[in-house]
Amino acid sequence: MNKYLRYSFFIFNLLLLFKSQISIGQTMNENVYRNQSNKMYWQNRKPFEGYWQQDIAYKIKANINERTNIIEAEQELTYWNNSPDTLTFLYFHLYQNAFTKGSYLQELHRANQNPIKNFGKYGQQGLGTTVNGIRVDNEKAQFELDNTILKVYLKKHILPGTSVTIDMNFNTYFNQSDFRRRMAMFNSNGYTHYNGVHWYPRICVYDMKKGWDTDQHLNKELYGDFGLFDVELTFSDNYIVEATGELQNESEVYPGNLRAKLDIKNFAKKPWNEKPSTIIPYDSAKRKKWHFIATNVHDFAFTADPAYRIAETSWNGIKCIGLALEQHASKWQNSATYVAKIIKNIFRRFWHE
Secondary structure, three states: OOOOOEEEEEEEOOEEEEEEEOOOOOOOOHHHHOOOOOOOOHHHOOOOOOOOOOEEEEEEEEEEEOOOOEEEEEEEEEEEOOOOOOEEEEEEEOHHHHHOOOOHHHHHHHHOOOOOOOOHHHHOOOOOEEEEEEEEOOEEEOEEEEOOEEEEEEEEEEOOOOEEEEEEEEEEEOOOOOOOOOOEEEEEOOEEEEEEOOOOOEEOOEEOOOEEOOOOOOOOOOOOOOEEEEEEEEEEOOOEEEEOOEEOOHHHHOOOOHHHHOEHHHHOOOOOOOOOOOOOOOOOOOEEEEEEEEEEEOOOOEEEEOOEEEEEEEEOOEEEEEEEEHHHHHHOOOHHHHHHHHHHHHHHHHOOO
16 A cells, blocks of 8 residues: 555535545656556556556646736646557647636537626636647647647657657636636635636547547546646745645745644634634745645646645555634544545545455
8 A cells, every 4th residue: 555645635615625646756757657666557557458548747837826816837748659649739628718708618508598697807808728838849839729629739740659748838817707617716714715626738638549538628527647747836925735746845835833833723612714813924025835746646736725724644654634724623623534534445445455
């Protein structure tokens, strides 16, 4: 059993949401994933002879601007073509474009007689995710956009058994609208709460069944390649952040006795819905970088709020983290225990412990 397996609870108001990831290393080296020692790697557990799937490794550096509610980021993606086919194009999902004025999702709502009336500040302008230049193996590439699908033209085709590196800068816009949207921000006792979901340009899957998956995003479930994520998230200094993967710089983000101050046990008697205390004062000039690495996953999400308080326990050597907003901490003292029970049940179901 992998000691780096990790689950976290993110509690948004009364909603309890958990995410999981399996990680087998603390370094962003593709060999950690593409390795015989990785029992979760598809090459080591093929369902039948001739099976293949593509591999990915993302490096993302993102600044979340709490004044504009814009993610400003740069992304480097290494992409391995494990298929027997030569690839002449690349395709990316820009999921947040679905939640803008003029999108296919808007048209679907209209056809179902459930029109969207409020698009929010950025959605009204057609701003979901914008890409500002793409380079493939350090050569500038042309691209075109069809709502949530970005097509990248390749000067050099990608041969079977080879890899390429795709670099791009992008912005993603938090918004408040009438769409049902997993990527969310909202006011929480004077703070802006952020849930970062489907927020980066994500390469489409190329598989042996139908080739490229270029379906438009219509708020349904998603399909992605597995691999590695090395992500740096920069927030205002007062935010507490959790995300997919292993936190790499705990001593930097929790200096001194800060982690002890944030422990959920300190708020066991906090009256329900009472305004949270200010543990880290907001200073617009002070920022903090949170560094996460995730292996054996196909997506990366994050959550951030200055009022998050932290619960922690372990099960079978696995760290179990619970997050609760301070105003709800009194009734979520056992949140990490719930996480541990979920991990235990999942392992017994899928790993037949």
